Ligand SMILES: Nc1ncnc2c1ncn2[C@@H]1O[C@H](COP(=O)(O)OP(=O)(O)OP(=O)(O)O)[C@@H](O)[C@H]1O
């Protein structure tokens with residue numbers, strides 16, 4: 001596999017005080033990882049920085065302390081120094097937010113901090129993690145990214161790739177955006193796999209809001225939502241590109257499924273090449289708007305960007321078991337095609353996280369053995385029209401199939417353990 | 422002497438006025454008919470000869486020449502018999518007719534009776550358009566003739582009555598038991614003797630038509646049938662034997678609203694030209710034709726020398742139900758192409774003459790998924806060899822596939838639903854919704870139902886928003902629908918919206934409609950797995 005940055009031997013986990021102080025400092029507007037890092041080097045531990053800020057000397061004391069003897073780094077902006085003073089006096093509010101959002105502050109000296117991220121040019125000073133940070137540090141991490149406005153085919157491909165990666169044991173990383181990102185995360189959740197979403201703002205500023213449910217499902221399924229920004233940070237034009245460097249930097253490889261000519265996914269791909277990560281691009285039709293960026297990238301980076309020729313091929317190129325490209329097939333579907341699944345079944349609840357109440361009722365009725373619309377209507381008490389529409393929605397998501405007036409669960413829903421009545 | 426009278430003949434659905442010139446001249450006795458007549462016209466000689474004798478007239482032992490003009494109109498059938506017989510009587514000076522433009526339509530029997538002929542209505546209409554004010558018609562078809570108000574129809578039961586009618590001054594029309602027959606009129610093709618009386622207006626009471634209340638379970642197919650009838654969409658029911666496919670389709674006559682005036686006139690003309698039996702008034706019940714799967718090509722499409730309408734035309738403005746669809750011959754199914762695409766059928770006769778007749782029927786079909794019928798049945802009881810089911814339904818191809826908007830599976834109904842399921846809705850209730858949905862469509866887009874709305878107008882009436890258009894695109898992409906398949910889905914969704922009185926198609930309408938899409942590029946059997 002690809003090279004993984006080494007954890008500095010000297011690093012010892014931070015004390016709780018320093019960890020809290022770091023969280024507070026990260027909440028200071030304009031204080032990026034570079035500046036913060038130098039500040040800490042000059043003054044000492046994060047808690048020392050706050051002590052100086054509280055010492056009564058105010059902003060100029062910070063400024064003074066930050067001045068380097070050689071004069072090479074004298075430019076801590078005044079507003080930032082003032083921000084640090086303000087933060088030092090309101091630590092409780094910031095820390096309360098961190099607790100309320102159930103965030104863990106993971107620093108480069110922590111075991112859970114992704115080793116790959118330590119090695120990028122400007123590593124984050126800390127990560128705010130909602131959920132379980134362990135998937136951040138697994139053997140193979142692959143990012144699946146793309147446009148916010150994909151074609152239906154693109155969405156499907158993203159789901160297939162993400163699901164196959166999850167089945168192969170990789171952690172799928174993406175950006176929790178609508179479109180390809182969302183499809184990739186959702187597919188992994190549906191597989192019962194762990195996925196990590198890097199967001200471009202504070203945890204209390206989730207964007208888009210509609211993805212709160214998806215975020216909750218990711219966390220429930222053992223994955224994590226990660227940000228280098230403290231709570232309260234508004235996502236902006238500036239934060240998303242920074243976030244993209246984390247997506248690529250925390251991964252062994254980046255897969256771009258669909259990207260328009262100006263898609264942010266291309267930035268992630270560029271970061272990947274810069275950071276020495278493998279970069280895979282799904283080619284598309286030359287007249288498809290959603291693929292223009294992919295094709296352009298392949299053309300601009302011959303030999304560097306690689307083509308995704310198929311899901312098994314991608315897994316093979318990544319050194320993962322290509323057999324994972326095949327979804328689990330239930331033996332009930334075809335007598336002569338019984339493929340056993342190695343994937344842990346997903347709970348029905350996780351599969352139906354995006355389902356509306358009628359879909360929910362129909363899915364449960366099918367799991368309970370109903371097969372015809374007569375039975376579905378009788379069991380759910382819904383109208384024929386409502387049941388038929390819900391079946392279509394479930395079918396669109398590959399959870400139900402219908403033939404000749406008979407319906408059955410399909411895909412992950414067919415493999416899911418029956419819920420307790 | 423020469424006698425000239427008017428009569429008419431039928432070309433496809435049109436009446437054509439013809440002139441019957443009868444010359445009775447001295448010379449060797451003989452009887453010749455000239456002027457592009459078919460075999461039944463030549464046989465008129467024998468019928469007329471016998472009728473004259475047996476009705477107490479003289480068949481003159483002279484040279485009789487009958488010319489049917491104009492020469493370029495093909496004359497068929499026995500409708501000119503009566504004019505020929507009367508022409509001989511006038512030509513041989515056995516009586517003198519009053520008035521100049523004497524018109525007669527009717528077949529005569531050897532015994533001198535005047536019999537009804539197919540196509541009387543369009544023929545009488547043609548005479549009226551020609552300016553004729555009075556026509557002698559077979560008494561048995563009086564009411565049919567009198568549908569044309571612009572002309573006085575004089576009913577006669579025998580040749581003798583015809584002579585009387587023409588010789589005499591105008592007589593009062595005979596007092597026929599009009600009341601009873603008119604009562605039956607409302608029922609159209611029903612069994613008149615069993616009807617309660619003139620109050621019969623609703624169609625749901627027809628004997629022999631099952632009511633939807635008798636069909637248990639099958640809620641999906643019932644819903645699909647309602648949608649299909651509301652929008653005029655092609656419907657295909659697929660399922661194992663005994664699940665109610667035929668039964669469900671047979672309820673259709675009780676669900677369709679009566680025809681509007683113009684369509685009713687068309688239906689009556691087609692019924693007349695088809696010789697369907699006595700017509701006692703304007704036929705308002707939409708036709709429901711269910712030809713057997715052994716029907717010949719000519720029976721389905723139309724044909725014969727007189728180009729009589731086939732089933733596709735007789736189902737115009739109504740429903741053509743093809744039960745056991747896969748059992749129909751390939752030729753017959755192929756022949757449905759033009760009518761399904763254009764709403765009319767063109768018949769080209771050997772002589773190069775062609776006739777075009779309307780055929781705007783709604784297709785409803787039923788089939789088993791395989792020859793034994795059990796392919797895909799839950800109990801796995803199909804005994805057909807591998808591949809047989811695919812071949813069986815593979816016959817349903819091309820234009821038929823394209824014109825079926827709704828593909829509906831009818832699985833076996835569990836016995837407990839058959840016996841104790843909820844009480845199903847009655848036809849009358851469903852018919853009301855269908856009628857309301859149809860009037861919305863007609864008010865919005867003229868005489869076209871949604872099934873025939875195409876391309877641009879379909880987009881216009883669907884009133885998609887960016888959200889609904891997006892969902893439609895997603896469904897089409899997920900199901901890999903062709904452009905045509907996408908239009909079909911949208912049309913059905915439009916009808917579902919009309920059933921709800923919704924102005925715009927909404928996502929839930931699209932999602933319901935998607936249930937009944939055609940199987941994509943798969944053999945039909947995939948439906949039955
Ligand atoms: N859903 C139903 N509700 C009530 N009666 C039914 C139903 N289905 C079938 N039957 C009964 O079974 C008889 C046979 O049904 P029908 O002829 O409609 O079957 P079919 O589906 O057309 O079968 P085939 O494929 O053999 O033509 C009906 O006349 C009716 O008495």
Ligand SMILES: [Mg+2]
Pocket residue numbers: 666667668744787
């Ligand atoms: Mg049947």
